[in-house]
Every structure is written in structure tokens, then in C-alpha cells.
Amino acid sequence: MNETIDDTDLRILQILIQDAKRSHKDVGEDVHLTGQAVGARVRKLQDLGVIEGYTVKWNPERLGLGLQAFVTVFLNSGDRHAAFRAFIATREDIVEVHRISGEGCYLMRVRTGTTEQLNQLLEALLPYGNYRMNLSLHVEK
Incomplete structure (x- = not known):
């Protein structure tokens, strides 16, 4: 595990895996951060290659x-x-x-x-x- 990823990052990732459309503000309420702080963590996860992209569930x-x-x-x-x-x-x-x-x-x-x-x-x-x-x-x- 990369040392720059903490438990909060993993919680944010789990939330986005369940619903990638959730706003940073909404995610922040669940992890006790501001929307801006969540956005910074999401960008970090993207830069590290942990988040590679987003997708749509379809029928x-x-x-x-x-x-x-x-x-x-x-x-x-x-x-x-x-x-x-x-x-x-x-x-x-x-x-x-x-x-x-x-x-x-x-x-x-x-x-x-x-x-x-x-x-x-x-x-x-x-x-x-x-x-x-x-x-x-x-x-x-």
C-alpha cells in the first residue's frame, strides 16, 4: 500500500466506487471533510493512478x-x-x-x-x- 494513502482516502474511494456521481461536498459529510478537501484527495488518488476513470452502469x-x-x-x-x-x-x-x-x-x-x-x-x-x-x-x- 502506498504510504501517502490513508484510511480517509480509502473511505472516499469506497464511497465513489458505490456511487461515482456523489458530489465532493456530499462525500465530505460522510468522512468529516469539506468538499474542497475531498476534491484534493480525489485528485491525489487520480494522480497516483488509484482512480483511473469513471464509468456508467447500463442495461x-x-x-x-x-x-x-x-x-x-x-x-x-x-x-x-x-x-x-x-x-x-x-x-x-x-x-x-x-x-x-x-x-x-x-x-x-x-x-x-x-x-x-x-x-x-x-x-x-x-x-x-x-x-x-x-x-x-x-x-x-
Whole structure:
């Protein structure tokens, strides 16, 4: 742990993880600081790289993107990594990619609206190697 981060910083971080839209003044009431002091601590956490950015929680099903799958990719050979990484960079339906150890080379989380769109993605993967797919049935928090 970085010595410049104290318990108050960690409490501020936890509050912002739960709701990043809370004002510095509002957070300050919970941690007994002024809004200005909270703002300075938030900037410090950003400068240290602890806070990397902010995001929005959204409902993909409302946009017709309710089909989610996890795809383990087994590349044909070791020289396919660069081409595969270039491929995944072009795909909006690939939400998240992890290079993994153990069984497989990459684990991807993909989101589509239909099984046909998912099938098209899987077909596009075949030049790079084989895959194993698991459909997500329900998301737990």
C-alpha cells in the first residue's frame, strides 16, 4: 500500500466506487471533510493512478444486447497472438478479453443481440484457432 494513502482516502474511494456521481461536498459529510478537501484527495488518488476513470452502469438488454457468452480461445500457434489481438480490437461485440494461463490462450466476454450474431463472431474466430463457449444465463452481483 502506498504510504501517502490513508484510511480517509480509502473511505472516499469506497464511497465513489458505490456511487461515482456523489458530489465532493456530499462525500465530505460522510468522512468529516469539506468538499474542497475531498476534491484534493480525489485528485491525489487520480494522480497516483488509484482512480483511473469513471464509468456508467447500463442495461444492455434495453438496447437489444441481452445475449452474453464467455469464449475460451485456443490459438492455432504461438505466432497468431498479434493477428488475434488486431482482430479483437475491431470487434464491438467483444466486451472484455483476458490472456490466461491454463486451458486456452484467451478468455473473452462477448455480448450480442441474437444467436445469429454470436454465430457470426464464432465463425470469424476460426481462422485464429478453436474455441469453447459458455452462455451466461444470469448475472449475480
